[in-house]
Amino acid sequence: MYVTYRYRNLSHAIDDPASPLREYFHRRFPNVRPVQDGYRQASGPIVVEGVTASPGTVAAAFDLLLRFRLDAGYRPRVAAAAEAISAVPEHVATVSDVAAVAGAAVRPSSDGDIESAVAVRACWALALTTELYRNPLLVLGSPPAALIRDGEFTTEALLALAPDDVVELLxxxxxxxxxxxxxxxxxxHDAVALGPAFAGSRWCAADADVIVDGTLIDVKTRMGNRNKKSGVRSDSLPRNDIYQLLGYVLFDRPDEYRLTEVAVYSARYATLHRWPLQQLLDTLAGEPVDLAAERAAVWELLGAQDDDAGAVVEPSPSAVPAPETAADPEDVSAPAEAVVADSEDVSALSDAVVADPEDVSAPSGAVVADPEDASAPSEAVVTGGAEPDGRRGWQRLVQWRGRLFARRGRS
Structure with missing residues (x-):
């Protein structure tokens, strides 16, 4: 029986040497060097340093800050999607209240000021509750989970979770x-999409950070590589980051977002890099590119049907992108890679993959169990719409803890 490659999410597909999607990107768009060189030349020195907390949580909280700035009424559903929160209406209301605090705090006042510290604390709390959904096995070391266990899951307690150095950094x-x-x-703006998913996300979880008036913006908060001799850090654009952008663009088969430009905002270098979409495609391919034809080719690789090309994909309930993959494996400040439940991924953290090499990493000190072997066989049946592995993992953990406590009670 013929089976096809099973796509976990876009980041995983790009990382996996056995992935037909990765092979396609490498073959069809091999000329990444001109784009990488231009990126490095446009990058100045790092302007915001500091590695005082989980890089993944920092990335997620910062992404939320930008989303609330674009839409003060934004409500990240995934922030309340963890079983321990979604099952209790009062907890869901608390998370919604924190989101309202964030939206109100980032709205500029008459003199242009904002309550940045309040906004940061709210977004940090929402990033932590999102991690509790994406990686349910973090429950034993998660600050929001501790508040739930202690009966102190309140707006005030959640806003107090951000350490002072994190507030300063963000x-x-x-x-x-x-x-x-x-x-x-x-x-x-004419059109703003926060954490948008794409038509192709049905077969390979993927969602971007932000799309504003046809410009897709990917947000990065990584430190960059450190020169071993000088100790100075510099920014760079790994090949996989470029292919991540391509994946978003090519997954939009029906051209729902009318993309005309792609961009990367490097937060620690305070630099926005922009490329006209057609120019970027032509440069990477080394020849003129027919965007519609390339989208059709990717559609086929995903195992999608032609009559699904115009199907509307509901945004997955994710809100925050996962942390970025380190360009330099020796860079100790880079987040450890973690597995993200197939949702929006990180996003497509729309409302995530982010899913997005942008998979969510654990808070400092927490242990993450990988629910899926990264070395899974390259041939498997394509699936879609299955229950996220993270939710099943949560249920297994709850059952395990229940049995453990029952034994302790009998002893």
């Missing part, structure tokens, strides 16, 4: 972003 990133992304963050 505040600095956000302050820089308000200037560097002034034309993006300032309205009005």
């Amino acid at each position: 505040g600095a990133l956000y302050t820089r972003a308000v200037t560097a992304l002034a034309d993006v963050l300032a309205g009005p």
Whole structure:
């Protein structure tokens, strides 16, 4: 019986040497060097340093800050999707209240100021509750889970979770972003999509960070590579990041978002890199590219049917992108790679993969169990719409803890 490659999410497909999608990107768009060189030349020195917390949580919280700045009424559903939260209406209301606090805090006042510390604390709390959904096995080391166990899951307690150094770091990133992304963050806009999923996300979980008026923006908060001699860090654009952008563009088979430009915002370098979409495709391919034809080719690789090309894909309930993969494996400040439940992924953290090499990493000190072997065989039946592995993992953990406590009670 003929079977096809099973796509877990876009990041995994790009990382996996056995993936037909990765092979296609390498063969069809091999000329990444000109794009990488231009990226390095446009990058200045790092302006916001500091590695005081989980890089993945920092990335997720910063992404949320930008989303709330673009839409103060934004409500990240995935932040309340963890079983321990979604099963209790009062907990869901608390998470919604934290989101409302974030939206109100990022809205500029008459003098242009914002309550950045309050916004940061709210977004940090939402990033932590999102991690509790994406990686349910973090429950034993998750600060929100501890609040639930202690009966203290309140708005005030969640806002108090962010350490002062995290508030300072994210505040600095956000302050820089308000200037560097002034034309993006300032309205009005014709169309804004936060954490958008794509038609192809049905077969390979993928969602971007933000799309504003036809410009797809991927947000990065990584430190960059450190020169071993000088100790100075510099920014770079790994090949897989470029292919991640391509994946988003080519997954949009019906051209729902009318993309005309792609961009990467490097938060620690406060630099927005932009490329006209057609120019980027032609440069990477080394020849003129027919966008519709390339989207059709990717559609076939995903195992999708032609009559599904115009299907509307509901955004997955994710809100925050997962952390980025390190360009330099020796860079100790890079987040450890983790498995993200097939949702939006990180996103497609729309409302995530982010899913997105952007898989969510655990909070500092937490242990993450990989629910899926990364070395899984390259041939498997394509599936879609299955229950996320993370939710099943949560249920197994709850059952295991229940049995453990029952034994302790009998002893």
